[in-house]
Amino acid sequence: MDHDRDTLIAAARAASARAYAPYSAFHVGAALGFADGSVVTGANVENASYGLALCAETVAVSRAMADGVRGGLVAVAVIGGSPGEDGVAQPGPGPVTPCGRCRQVLNELAQLGGTDPVVWSASADGVAEMKLSELLPLAFGPANLL
Template identity: 65%
Template sequence: MQDDELIEAAQAAAGQSYSPYSRFPVGAALRFADGTIVTGTNIENASYGLALCAETVAVAKAMDAGVRGGLEAVAVTGPGADAITPCGRCRQVLNELAQLGGTDPLVFCVGPKEVRTVRLSELLPHAFGPASLD
């Protein structure tokens, strides 16, 4: 049941998307070990390179709220024909948050007809993170 609630939170977040250029609303939801769920949505900009992905927005909100450990699961949803996965930048941003708590969260990649479940480490093998700087 928790996984369905996380996916629903991501879908609701997509409803807040500001995506007038791509018309591709994306929602993300992060679940932490204490049950906290933090959501984000994509925010586009006329200067395309300044757009923010839903996952990055959710991570920034979590960090701003002091939620930094215990990332258990992530759900990402969008309107494409297939289940969507986080882009490379978002995989790195999610990895940073996960490594702060020593976790390898499940990532629910949600599409209109399917949900793919993978570990973040499968999406970003041999990741660069805080430990790489030691």
């Protein structure tokens, strides 16, 4: 199933309102679209011990895995920025792309289903679109352990 870009970005934007970001005040939401039409969202979760923070994409992948989803990832939407009065991220001029750790976590889920999902990163100026393999070339994954 093809996911509508704007719908998946809207799901990521809604997820950003649930971010727990008392230290950075930078809310990030992510939405994962699967081949069966399902969407799983996540928001960033900060921690007073900064290194223990979780990115929105990692939270979404963890939720998907906890629900038994082990493949079929076809699209990812990410949005981030300072929260507005409603808590929803108000993106700046440049896109927020998944960090290196999140690229690896997304790659693991994608490789389980043999997919190369499109990644949409929303900003105030528009939406950047790329494949996960462009963000993480020569990725290490499950196939490398065989």
